[in-house]
Amino acid sequence: MTAFAEAMVTEPLDTILDVAAIRRDFPILHQRVRGGPLAYLDNGATTQKPIQVIDTVSSYYSRDNANVRRGVHELSQRATDAYEGARETVREFINAADAREIVFVRGTTEAINLVAQSFARPRLKPGDEIIITEMEHHSNIVPWQMLAQQTGAVIRVATVTDSGEVDSGVFESLFNDRTRLLAVTHVSNALGTVNPIREMIRTARRYDATVVIDGAQAVAHDTVDVRELDCDFYAFSGHKLYGPTGIGVLYGKMEHLASMEPYQGGGEMVLMVTFEKATYAKPPARFEAGTPNIAGAIGLAAAIDYVKGHGLAAIRAHEKELLDYAQRCAAAIDGLRIIGTAAEKGAILSFVFDQVHAHDVGTIMDSEGIAIRAGHLCAMPVMKRFGIAATARASFGIYNTREEVDRLIGGMHKVLEVMGR
């Protein structure tokens, strides 16, 4: 009996979450794609939306839609209450001290750009140093490169080990009295590595460096407490958290937000405007110029209620079980290599075949209705580090099942069968 078959018969069924009930909440999952029922394993790219989120957004547009913080009419009041209520929901979700520390943005990318331009740009001098890691997503590299070009600051990169963990010796050695900023991902989108950000933040504190955490791959999969972490900024996207696209969050400590320049100019972010000058509103309005994504924020709050209803600890345990099972089965396949074997991993399984390009893997999976990611995953430096052009990636979420993992493993065998003929 193969290890794969053995694992199939000896493992218990899903017990941590009522996955069958959860799946009923996600209308999109119930369809056939090409040759089979949809197995959606691309949650690292974006997650599907439960009916609770879809209905909340739909109901907002059907009953309450108006602009926020202006106008005195009833609908405007309802929209404003719902939008600011969403901010409070986010605050509680990440345990920020104050709802005013929650800035609504388009997503993680915009949040990081906001920190780079409004916080860091006026503060950095030529020769100041920004530390990032080799496993960052492009969205946590390029904004810092642009900033370095604008200010003369220098980017230092902490390398990763063969297992996909930040090399702690190298990491420590990068800090010095020129270090101003540490920008690091909480969970790697390409490798799945959960970084020891508590320890990393502690190291940064010793050098008085400001810490920005990219939480895009983290918040849907485990509890995040920004006060316990003591990070300065924490960024995440709504759409990877079962919420709408186009909405995201920048958490910033009030002491920072209060001293930052505006990001964009426009309505909502000002107190008083004459043709000579404007005085800026306090955070978070200072950073939310123009009409915000009101429906997105309200939908995000519904998504947060949804994951909290099931409990992040249970979600974490469920996804860990799926990942462990998938990794065990995948490791037994000849000619397949798992990229990212850190001791602490999120629900991400990246893999390559010795002889088959990732896009061919993606297409063969797709022919069976299995949706995975294939490509450089917006993390080209990671690809280079592991000597590959692209990787295939399965990433799990709240609604995935062991049967879907079985189909993924079946797909891996099919790749060998189709391409090995």
Add this chain to the structure above:
Amino acid sequence: MNDLRELYEEVILDHNRNPRNYPKKPEDCNHTAHGFNPLCGDEFQIHLTVDDGVIKDVGFEGAGCAISTASASLMTEAVKGKPVADVEALFEEVHRVLTEEEQVGHPEDLLGKLTVLTGVKEYPMRVKCATLAWHTMHAALNDQSDVVTTE
């Protein structure tokens, strides 16, 4: 499943495993272009030796998925020894057959052996893989120095 077999036909798999005119840069090559699809990571250099209006020799370097590699390999076989005008016409034909929604004419009459590439039409996301080498060759013939992409 049938779609998949049509995409990964034996000819495609064979040209992927053993690409023809690869890796090769003819010593007397006088036209070269660089094709790169950054999202995929498919990347090729196409080298041509054009003499008296005829493609005397051809080779390619680089790496990509099975579709892009097989397409490049099949292309080198198809264009070697042919007049440039015929090759440009073939390029137009391949591009048209792979990208048009309605099938006009019978692809085998137009493309011959290259008809295996049409399996990609069931997978629209992969058409760019099949066309990369062709656009790169077209750029080489026209001495375009910009990196070619089909994404």
